[in-house]
Amino acid sequence: MKKDHPSRREILGQSAALGALAVLGTPGCSKPAPQLSCSDVSGLTPADVQIRTALAYVEVSMENGKSCSTCLQFLPAGPAVCGACKVVKGPINPRGYCKSFAPKPV
Numbered sequence: 001m002k003k004d005h006p007s008r009r010e011i012l013g014q015s016a017a018l019g020a021l022a023v024l025g026t027p028g029c030s031k032p033a034p035q036l037s038c039s040d041v042s043g044l045t046p047a048d049v050q051i052r053t054a055l056a057y058v059e060v061s062m063e064n065g066k067s068c069s070t071c072l073q074f075l076p077a078g079p080a081v082c083g084a085c086k087v088v089k090g091p092i093n094p095r096g097y098c099k100s101f102a103p104k105p106v
């Protein structure tokens with residue numbers, strides 16, 4: 001005799017398998033997004049590197065509510081990529097910060 005509907009045991013087995021996938025995740029989905037790095041100064045002159053250092057540019061701001069992405073000097077290049085700055089030469093992390101921070105007008 002042909003069976004039209006899955007048995008209760010079959011349904012419970014499939015549910016358990018889906019539950020395990022939900023808990024363990026699936027390959028390729030559990031990797032965290034790579035951190036954006038905007039620290040390559042190899043194309044800069046020593047003077048530009050010195051300015052970058054003197055203004056204490058950092059890749060990740062420790063100043064609450066202040067970061068390059070909210071700075072008037074920031075020149076964004078797109079989502080999740082390094083931008084540029086009117087003051088500090090070289091790649092600029094949107095999450096970065098330096099002493100020349102000036103808030104964008106609201």
Ligand code: SF4
Nearest residue numbers: 068071073074085098
């Ligand atoms: Fe970032 Fe400083 Fe340039 Fe502002 S001036 S965008 S805080 S590096």
